[in-house]
Amino acid sequence: MDKLLANGVEVVLESESVFPRGRSYSIQELLxxxxxxxxxxxxxxxxxxxxxxxxxxWPTSQFLSHLLERVExxxxxxxxxxxxxxxxxxxxxxxxxxxxxxxxxxxxxxxxNALAGMLYADAPDPxxxxxxxxxxxxxxxxxxxxxxxxxxxxxxxxxNLANNTFTVSRNPDGTIxxxxxxxxxxxxxxxxLGIVYLIDGVVGITDQDVEAPPAPTTPSxxxxxxxxxxxxxxxxxxxxxxxxxxxxxxxxxxxxIRFETRTEISISRRVNDGQAEPVPVSES
Numbered sequence: 001m002d003k004l005l006a007n008g009v010e011v012v013l014e015s016e017s018v019f020p021r022g023r024s025y026s027i028q029e030l031l032x033x034x035x036x037x038x039x040x041x042x043x044x045x046x047x048x049x050x051x052x053x054x055x056x057x058w059p060t061s062q063f064l065s066h067l068l069e070r071v072e073x074x075x076x077x078x079x080x081x082x083x084x085x086x087x088x089x090x091x092x093x094x095x096x097x098x099x100x101x102x103x104x105x106x107x108x109x110x111x112x113n114a115l116a117g118m119l120y121a122d123a124p125d126p127x128x129x130x131x132x133x134x135x136x137x138x139x140x141x142x143x144x145x146x147x148x149x150x151x152x153x154x155x156x157x158x159x160n161l162a163n164n165t166f167t168v169s170r171n172p173d174g175t176i177x178x179x180x181x182x183x184x185x186x187x188x189x190x191x192x193l194g195i196v197y198l199i200d201g202v203v204g205i206t207d208q209d210v211e212a213p214p215a216p217t218t219p220s221x222x223x224x225x226x227x228x229x230x231x232x233x234x235x236x237x238x239x240x241x242x243x244x245x246x247x248x249x250x251x252x253x254x255x256x257i258r259f260e261t262r263t264e265i266s267i268s269r270r271v272n273d274g275q276a277e278p279v280p281v282s283e284s
Contacts (some may be wrong), residue, residue: 140204
């Protein structure tokens, strides 16, 4: 049997529908669109793509949930991902305002190198142990509003969600700085929810905020704790370790879950005349 092709794509003749002024047929592929074209469109207009709905960890803040997913996948931002994972800040980044208008956000995410430069090699990670410090770290790098690269003009002052301000600078070589941190990857779209910039510094947190405990004094040394070389240690596991395994410091609590849902499913089978007969479900 002969086949009808449209640009090399087979037309399903059995799908023919007749209308007063024409006919319609189904085909199994898109015409004039391939994977390369889709990738090109995403790179150019990724801010128009609707984000898939995530049920966790923060259903009320889709931007924050997708941001966590994105920074977890990037090997340059695993430290920030761990800290974000153990926060519960979704109430500060809702998906819409009181009028149900959608809200967008911008994240300036510090790299692992930048965060490691603030840690001491012979001391616990303060961002793991100090809830207030960890929340301040996250909020200092989040801004309400979707800021494109063209919006980051020289001298622009931005207020972050920690109620602090920082200044954007444009250098002659075209690089962008937020305070003393340089943008090393620009304008990564988190679907239509917001934008991420990767930076090589930490904003709003100083060395004084990250205090190391005094080093033990011995007859041979009185030196203070030293800064580590990169990497200081592999990033901590996302979930607390097995309690039977000794740890160098107390594990973090599991991330807070904003909502818990329960779904009950009834099972039945069709019997005489199509009537439904419930099937008992044994309790485990």
